Amino acid sequence: MPSWQEIAAERQAHRESTIEALAKLPDPIITPDFGDPSKLPLNVYKTCQYYLTPREIEITEANPIIILAQLANSTISAVDVTRAFLKRAAIAQKLTNCTTELLPSVALARAAELDAHLKTHRKPVGPLHGLPISIKEHLGLKGHDLNAGFCGWVGNTAFETADILRPLYDAGCIFYVRTTQPQTLMHLETSNNLYGVTVNGFNRNLSSGGSSGGEGALIGLRGSCLGVGTDIGGSIRSPAANNGVYGLRPTSYRLPMGSQSATMQGEEHIVPVVGPLSTHLPALSLFMSVAIGSKPWLSDPMLVPLPWREESHFPLNAVTGRMKKMKIGVMRWDGVVMPHPPILRAIDEVVKKLRAWKDEFEIVEWKETNAAQAWDIISALYFADGGKEERAAMAETNEPVLPLSEWILTQPKVPKPPGHSMNDLWGLTLERDDFRRDFVARWNESGIDVLLCPVGPGVAPRLNTAKYWGYTSLWNLVDYPAVVFPVGKVGKEDEGKWDYAGGKGAGEKDRRNMELWDPEYYKEAPISLQLVGRRFDDEKILEALNIIEGKVGLPFIDPTQ
Template sequence: MLPQPWNTRSWESIAKKAQDYRDATIALIEPPLPDIEVLPLDSTPILKTILTPKELSITESDPANLVSQLSCGTLSAVQVTKAFLRRAGLAQKLVNCVTELLPTAAIERATFLDDYLKTNGKPIGPLHGLPISVKEHIEIEGLSCNAGFIAWNDRVPKANAHILDVLLAAGAVLYVRTTQPQTLMHLETSSNYYGVTVNPFNRNLSSGGSSGGEGALVGIRGSCLGIGTDIGGSIRSPAANNGVYGLRPTSYRLPMEGLSATMLGQEQIVPVIGPISTSLEGVKLFMKTLINAKPWIREPSLLPFPWRTESLLPTDPDGTKTLKIAIIWDDGVVRPHPPVTRALRTVAEKLKAVPGITVIDWEPYQHDYAWTIISSLYFCDGGSEEKAAISSSGEPWRPLSKFILTENQNVKKLSVTELWRWTEKRDGYRKEYANKWGDVDVILCPVGPGAAPLIDTARYWGYTSQWNLLDYPALVAPVTRVDPAVDGVETKYVPRNEKDAYNYDLYTPEKYAGAPVSLQWVGRRYDDEKIIEAVDYIKEKIGMPFAEFV
C-alpha cells in the first residue's frame, strides 16, 4: 500500500513515524544497546559503562590515525564501523542527535573496503574505511531528506550530494545521519520531528545549530569526522558548544550540489559546507581530500584552487615563524560572558610569551551594521519559502523560528532594486573591513556571547554571522570549560543595549557548569589553509591541550 501524502496526515503522526523509524535502525545494532533510565546532567561518563575498551579506543582515536591503521589493515573497516555504529546509537539515547543509523549499508560498504584492501594490497583512497557522519539535509540517494520541515517528509532524492560522492570515492563509510532544526536557521537544534538535541556535557544546554546533531555526535565521540553546513554559524556554533573543531571555509571551495533547503539559488549570503571533527588533523584531512579531488570539474561554480601544501606563515630571516594576531574581546554590541573572556585572556597571555608572535587588540568595525546587512539579505523573499514550508503541514513554530523570521525587523520582501542596493552595502562593507587588516595574519575572537546557551535562548548571531557576511574562513577550537568557582557574574556591568541586556541576564555560572568554551580563529578570504596551519602552530607553541573533554 502506498504511503498517504503528508497533507492527509497530522504532523504528529509524521513525526512519530520518523521517530519509530530512527529507533528501529538503532535496534539493529549488535550487540544491542541497553535502555538508560536515568540521565545525569553530564552524560559522557555513561559511555565507559556500556562500550567495550576496544570500542572506546577506536571511537576516541584521531581520524588521521584511524585512516593510517585502516589503510594498512591494523584495523578492519568492519571493526571500526561497528564501533562507531554502537557509539552513535548510544549517543542518540544520551543527547537525541540521530535521525537514523545506516547499519546494513555501512557494514556492507566496510566489508567491500576490507576485501578491496586484501585483494589489491592498497587502500581505495585517502579516507579508506573512515566512518563519516552526515547532517540530514545533505542528500543521500533513496533516503528521505526533510530539511527540518514536516511538510517535506516524503522528499526522497534520486542521487547523492556531490560531496558524498567525492568522500565515497575516497573510501569513506556513511553510517549515520544527524538532527537539524526547523528552518535550518537556528543556533540550536530543535524540530518537531525529534525535539531538542542537547549538550553532552550539560543536558540543560544547547548543542548548537543548525548542525547541532553533528556537533553533539562528534562531541560525544559517536563520530570523529562529520559534515555540517553554515550560513550564519551553523558549523562553528555546534563545534564550540560541544568542545570540538569546526571550519567554516571560504565559499565555493567545497561542493554544494545536492542539499535540501529553502531559498536555493540565492547568492547574497552563500552557505558553505564544512567539517566538524574531534581533531585539527581531521579538519585538514577533510579539506585536503575534497579539494584534491578537483570538485570544480563536476561543479563549475567552485573555485579551481588546489590545496596548498607549502607553509603560508611569514618567517624571520632566521626561520622563526612570525604571526600578528588581533583579538576581538567584545564586538561592541553584546559583551561575552566571563568564561569566554577568561578563555581569551588565557590564550592571549600564552601567545605573548611566544617569540615571533605579536598580539594586538582589534577594534570592531560596525558589527551592529553588519548584522543589519546580513539579516536583510538572509530572507530577500520576506521569508515566504520558510514560512510556507512550516505552515503548510500545520506543525507549530519553534521559538527560534519565530525569532529569526517574525521578530527580526529586517526580514522584508525586497524588490530587485532594493536587493541591488543591499548587495552594494554588503560589498562596500567587505571593502571597508578588508582595509583594516594591515599586517594582521589572524583574528582571534569569541564564537558566541557565551558558552553553550540554554535551550531556546541562542538569539545573538553576531560573533559568527559577521564572518559569513565578509566570507572569511573561520576555525573553531576548544579551550576550556565553564568553572563556577572562577567564572562569576560581572556584577557591576551596565548593559549597553537590549540585546546586551538579554545576554547578560542569561548568565549565572551554575547554569553553564561544565560547558565547553571555545574560540574562533579568523583569516582573510581564501586563507583556509593558512588558518589551519596557524592554529596548528599556535597549539604547539603555547602548550595548551585545547582540552580533550571525553
Template sequence: MTVVPQQKPSWQESVRQAQAIRDRSIEKVDATVLPGTNTARVIDVPRQHLSQTDQAITESSAEALVASIAARKLTATAVTNAFLRRAAIAHKLTNCVYELLPERAITRAKELDHYFAKHGKPSGPLHGLPISIKAHVGIKGRDLSAGFVGWLDRTSPDDANIVKILLDAGAVVYARTTEPQGLMMLETCSNITGTTTNPHNTALTPGGSSGGESALQALHGSPLGIGSDIGGSIRSPAANCGLYGLKPSTGRLPPVGGSAYCRGCETILGTLGPISPTLGGVEIFMKTIIESRPWVNNSMVLPIPWRDQENYIHQDGKNLTVGVMWTDGVVTPAPAVTRALNEVVERLKLAKGVDVIEWKAYQQKEALEILTRLYAPDGGKAFAKHVESSGEPFNPLTAWTLRDTPGIEELSHQGVWDWTGKREMFRYAYLQEWNSVAPEMDVIICPAFPTPAPLHGTSRYWGYTSLFNLLDYPALVFPVTKVDPERDAKDITYTPKNEFDSWAHEHYDPVKQVGAPVSLQIVAKRLEEEKLLQAFKEIKEKIGLPFVDCLA
C-alpha cells in the same frame, strides 16, 4: 467511477512515521535500554556499555583510524560496527541521530575489506573511515526534510557531490544527524526529531544547526562529520561541545546535492564544512575533498588546489601576527569567554615568533543591519510557507530569526539590489580597514558566541559568527577551557548596552553552565583556509591548546 483524493497525513502522523524509521535503524544496531541518569553530564556513559576494544576504536582520532586500517591493525568492518554501536548509545543520551544507515555502512565496510585483501592496499586516503552527515546533505533514497515536516516526502535522487568524493576516497557513511526546523537557528530542535541536548550538560544546547553532529562527536560517536554554516551553524555546535569546526569560504567545497529552503537565494550563501574532535580530522577532510579537484565537475567550486605545502605565515622571516578582538561592540562576552580569550592572549605574548595586536570591531551594527535584511529578503515568507504547509507550529527561535527580529522586512527587487550592494561595500570597506590599520595581521582571534553553551531556547545572537558569513572569511572554532563558576562569576554590576546585550547577560549563568566547554574563533581573509590552519597549528603548539581537555 468517482476517485476519492488521498488524504494527506497530519503533521503529527508524518513525524511518527519518520521517528519510527529512525528508531528501527537504531534498534538494528543496539537494543540496550539505558538506565536513567541522575546527572546532566553524560560524556562518560557510553564507556559503560561498550567493550574495551570498541572504546579504543571509537576514541581514536580520524587520522589514527585511517593509519590503523592502512596498517591492517583494524578492519573497516570492525571500525564501522564500533561507531554504529556508539552512535546508537549517543542518540539515547542526547537525541542526536536523524537515522543510522547500518545495512549501507556494513555492506560498504565489507566491500572495502575485500578490496584491501585483494589489492593489498587501501582504496583511498580515507579507507574505512566512518563519517557522519548532517541530515540535509543528500544521501540517495533518503528524505531531505531540512527540518520541515512538510518536506519529509522529498527524497534525494543521489548522493551529494561531497558525499561522493568522500566515498571515492574510501569513507563509510553510517549516520545522519539531527538539525533544527528549516536549519535556521543556533540550536537543534525540530518538530521531526525533538530537542538535541549537549552531552556535557543536557540542560544546555549543543548548538545548531549542526547540533546533532556536535552532540554525537562529543560522545565519540563519530570521528568526523559534515556540517553546514550560513550564520554559525558549524561553529556554534563545535564551540558548544568542545570540538573543531571549520567554515570555509564559499567556493572551496562542492555544495550540490543538499536541501535548504533558501537554495537559489544568493544574498548570504551557506557552505559545507567539517566538524571533528581533532584538528587533524578537519585537515584530512579539507585536503581529501580539495585534492579530488572538485572544480573539474562542478563549476560552483573555485579551481584552487590545496596549498598546504606553502608557508603563508613566516614569509621573509616575519612573525605570526595575531589580532585580538575582545568584543564586537554590540554584545559583551560573558566572563568565561573573556577569561578564555585572556588566557590565550597572555600565553601568545610570551611565545617566540608571535606578535599580538588589538583589533577593534569594525562597523558591527551596520553588519547586523545588512545581515538582518539579507537572511530574509522576502520578510520570511518562504520559510513561513514551508512551515505552514504541514500545519506544524513555528519553533520560537525560528520565529525570532525569520519573523520577529527587529529590521526584518520584505524587500522589493530594488531593495534586494540595494542591500546586496551594501553587503559588497561592507566587504570592501572591512578589507580596506584590515589592510590600512593592520596590514601585518595574519589572523583574528575572537569569541565565537557571547557565552558558553546556552540553556535551551536562548540562542538569539549570531553576530560573532554571522559577521564572517557576511564577509565570506574562513573561520575555525577551537576548544580552550571549561566553565568554572568561581573564576567565571557573573558580573551583577554590569549594565547592558542594548536588547541583544541584555538578553545575553540575562541568560549567562556559570552555575547552570558549569563544565561546559569554552571555545574561541580564529579567522583569516577570504579563501585563506590553508593560512588559517597553518596559523592555528602554530598557535596550538606554542601555547598548548586546549588548556583543559574539553571532551573529558
C-alpha cells in the same frame, strides 16, 4: 495528508528501527535502554563510555589520522571501526537526541568490501579508506529521506548523493549515520517538530548548537570522529564550539553545495557553505584536501578552481630556525554583546601564553567590527522573500512554528512578505559589498595574519536562548573562513559576580546576555574560541591554529575529562 504529529511519529519509529537493527545483526551490537531521560546526569560523556568496551573506547576516541593509518596497515579492520562507531552513535542518540537514522546494513557491507579490497590489493582505496563519516540530514544521500527538518517535506527522497559526499566516498569513507537539524535550518540550536530538541552531551540543560547541532552533539560524545555540516550564519561553528570539537567554515565557492534540501535555493546574497567538524584538528585539513583534490570545479562551474595548498604560510628561516612571525589580532568583544566570563577568561589565557612566545607571535588588539551594522545587513538578506518559503514549508502540515524560527523570521530588518523589491535587494547587496570593502581595508591596515575572537556571547546557551549571532554571522557577511577550537570548560575559575561597566552593558541585547549568566547553570560546558582569516586563507588559518596549539598547549583542559 497525515498530520504533522503522525509524520513525526513515523520518523521517530523509523529512527528507532535503525537502532534496533543493530541487535539483529549476525554479530549483534547491543545498546542500553536509559529509560526516563530526566534521570540522566547532566554530563553524559562518561555515561556513554560506560557501555563501551575498552577497545571500542580506544577506537572511537582516537585521532582520525591514527585510525586511517591503522586501517591502511591492517592493524584494525573497517568492520571493527564501523561497528564501534555505530554502537557509540546509537548510545549518543539515546543521550542527546542527535540522529535521524543509522545506516548499519549499508555501512557494514561497505566496510566488508573495503577490508576485502585491502586484503586483495594490499593498498587502501583512498586517503579516507574505512573511516566512518557522519552526515547532516539535509545533505542528500541517494534513496534516503530529505526533509530539511520540515514535517511537510518528509517523503522527499534524494535522487542523488550530495556533491560534497561523492569525493569522500570515492576516497574510501563509510557513511553510517545521519544527524539532526532545526526547523528552517536557521537556528543556532537544533529543534524541530520531527524529532524534538538535540541537547548537549556535556550539560543536557544546554543546547548542542545549530544548525548542524546533531553533528556537534554526536561528535562531542565521540559517536563520530569526522562529520559534514553546513553554515550560513554559524551553523558549523556554533555546534563545534558548544560541544568542544573542531569546526571549519570554509570560504564560499571552494566546496560544492549541490544536491541538498533547503528553502530559498538559488539565492546568492548570503552564500551557504559546507564544511567539516571533527574531534581532532588534522582531520579538517584532510577533509578539505580530499574534497578539493577531486577538482570539483570541473563539474560545478560556480566553484573557484583553487587547489588545496600544502605550502607553509609561516616557513622556518633557514638561518635562525625560527618561523615567520605570526601577527594575531585579538577581538575580545564586538561592541554589542559582551561575552560571558569563561569566554573572556579563555581569550586572556590564550593571549598570555602567546605573548610569552614574543619571537613567534605579535599580538594586536582589534576593536572595530561594526557588528550592529553587519547584523542589520545580513539579517535583511537572509529572507529576501520575507520568509515566504519557510512559512509555506511549515504550513504544509500546519506544524507549529517554533520560537527560534519565529524569532529569526521576525527580525526588524527582515521584510514582510512578499519580500524585498528588486531595487531594495540591489541596494542591500551594495551595502554588503561596501561593508566588505571597508572591512578588508581595516584588515589590511592592521597587517594581521589571523584574528582570535569569541564564537558566541557565551558557552553553549540555555535552550531557546541562542538569539545573538553576531560573532559568527559577521564572517558569513564578509565571507571569511573561520575555524573553531576547544580551550577548556567552565569551572571554579568562572565563579563569582560578573559586573563589567557597572552592570549597565551596551544595550538591550547585552543586558539580556548578562542576565543569562550563572556559573552553576553552565557547569562543565566546553569553552571554545574562533580563529578567522581573509577570504581563501582556509589553509592559512588551519596551519596557524596548528602552530598556536603546539606553542601554547591547547586545549588547556580537555572538555571530555
